[in-house]
Amino acid sequence: xxFSVTILGSxxxxxxxxxxxxxxxxxLHEQYFLIDAGEGVQQQxxxxxxxxxxxxxxxxxxxxxxxxFGIFPLLSTLNLYGRKTPLQIFAPAPFGAMLEHHCRYFDPxxxxxxxxxxxxxxxxxxxxxxxxxxxxSIPLRxxxxxxxxxxxxxxxxxxxxxFKIEKYxxxxxxxxxxKRGEDILLESGELIKNEELTYIPYRARSYAxxxxxxxxAKAARLCQGVDLMYHEATYAAAEQRSxxxxxxxxxxxxxxxxxxxxxxxxxxxxxxxRYKELLPLVAECKTxxxxxxxxxxxxxxxxxxxxxxx
Numbered sequence: 484x485x486f487s488v489t490i491l492g493s494x495x496x497x498x499x500x501x502x503x504x505x506x507x508x509x510x511l512h513e514q515y516f517l518i519d520a521g522e523g524v525q526q527q528x529x530x531x532x533x534x535x536x537x538x539x540x541x542x543x544x545x546x547x548x549x550x551x552f553g554i555f556p557l558l559s560t561l562n563l564y565g566r567k568t569p570l571q572i573f574a575p576a577p578f579g580a581m582l583e584h585h586c587r588y589f590d591p592x593x594x595x596x597x598x599x600x601x602x603x604x605x606x607x608x609x610x611x612x613x614x615x616x617x618x619x620s621i622p623l624r625x626x627x628x629x630x631x632x633x634x635x636x637x638x639x640x641x642x643x644x645x646f647k648i649e650k651y652x653x654x655x656x657x658x659x660x661x662k663r664g665e666d667i668l669l670e671s672g673e674l675i676k677n678e679e680l681t682y683i684p685y686r687a688r689s690y691a692x693x694x695x696x697x698x699x700a701k702a703a704r705l706c707q708g709v710d711l712m713y714h715e716a717t718y719a720a721a722e723q724r725s726x727x728x729x730x731x732x733x734x735x736x737x738x739x740x741x742x743x744x745x746x747x748x749x750x751x752x753x754x755x756x757r758y759k760e761l762l763p764l765v766a767e768c769k770t771x772x773x774x775x776x777x778x779x780x781x782x783x784x785x786x787x788x789x790x791x792x793x
Contacts, residue, residue: 484512486636486688487785488711491527493752493778495717495731496549498522502780504549505694505753507713508533509634512615517541517557518632518692524553525560531781536564540611542618543574544694545604545629546581555585562593569596573611573618575604575628604628607705621705623696625730631693633706641681651675685788691744694753697727698736703743710786712746713778715753720767734764738771747786752778 491506498504504521508528515537517524528535535557543551554572561570572578579599586593602610602620605628611618614637621631643653643661657667667675691706693699694715706712714737718726726733732740734751741749749772754761761777768775776784 484639484788485510485785486512486690486788487783488690488713488750489531489533489783490750490752490778490780491524491531492519492521493754493780494521494549495715495753495755496547497756498549499756502754502756503527504552505544506553507692507778509690511634511636513537514539514613514616516618516634519544519550519694520553520557521549522552525557527780528557535561536566538570540571540573542610542632542692543572543578543602544623544631544692545575545625545627546578547627547695550695551578551581555589558585558593558597559590561595562590566595569598571598571600571611573600573602575602575630602630604630619705621691621693621702622699623693623702624699625695625697629695631691631696631702633709634690634692636687636689638687639684641677642684643681647680651680653680688786688789690786691746693740695731697730698732698739700743703740706740706744706746708745710747711750711784712741712744712748713750713752714740716751716764716768717753717755719758719764734767735771738768738775741772741775746772747774748784749775750778750784751775 487510489508492503494502494504503523505519506521506524507518509516517538605622608620617635619633623629623631641662643658661680666677689709691709691712715732716734716737717731718733720733720735737751
């Protein structure tokens with residue numbers, strides 16, 4: 484089952500020739516979710532082969548332009564493409580007022596419903612849930628109300644050992660019950676515990692998106708054990724004061740967060756336009772957290788299935 488993130492933009496407030504403002508597309512089991520929507524995000528979706536009509540929901544971390552200017556053209560384009568299904572947008576207030584003005588002046592006759600869900604940026608809350616996924620808010624420390632997002636795959640359904648089916652002569656109804664986690668009572672009167680019959684095929688996976696923020700030990704703690712963490716690294720380590728004053732992080736802040744969270748891998752992005760070469764920023768991160776990569780635009784980062792051995 485797929486679990487991957489496509490990087491659509493990795494620049495901070497000032498876009499550069501080679502870097503667009505923030506945007507990512509998460510694919511979980513062929514369900515697509517947009518995370519932040521900087522200017523030009525719809526072109527980036529097209530460029531990297533993601534059909535925007537497939538978007539299930541949008542998550543906006545905060546309402547600075549480099550994270551949300553692209554959402555309104557995208558809404559118009561979805562209408563032109565004939566979208567009919569509702570689109571949920573999770574964002575802090577006052578996004579509702581911004582959306583109302585856009586629809587009044589530019590899209591008064593949208594052919595689909597846009598459902599704004601307010602994100603309370605000071606709370607760790609379950610925002611979205613379906614059969615395969617949970618999305619939690621992560622309070623962040625920025626100059627305006629800001630939240631990160633933790634995407635957690637739900638534990639997959641249990642499988643029944645094939646040789647146990649033959650051993651106990653299980654019926655289809657009993658196999659179905661075992662997959663639901665039930666113990667099985669045989670005709671002989673013997674009760675077979677579920678753990679004797681079933682196993683979890685793979686470990687549930689997770690992805691954390693933390694941008695924009697000063698270093699936050701609380702955010703790292705809420706992401707404990709995450710497989711893949713994206714953390715802004717707007718500045719090099721030498722610019723700690725600028726980062727603190729502007730509500731951002733340095734490379735070492737990002738690496739510290741990943742280390743405290745015991746993350747599997749760290750992606751850094753939201754780079755200041757002053758940096759033409761990004762490899763030195765990665766090198767700084769690696770002094771604290773070795774498994775660090777650049778959130779390079781167009782690159783797909785896949786979290787592989789971690790099969791549980793029997």
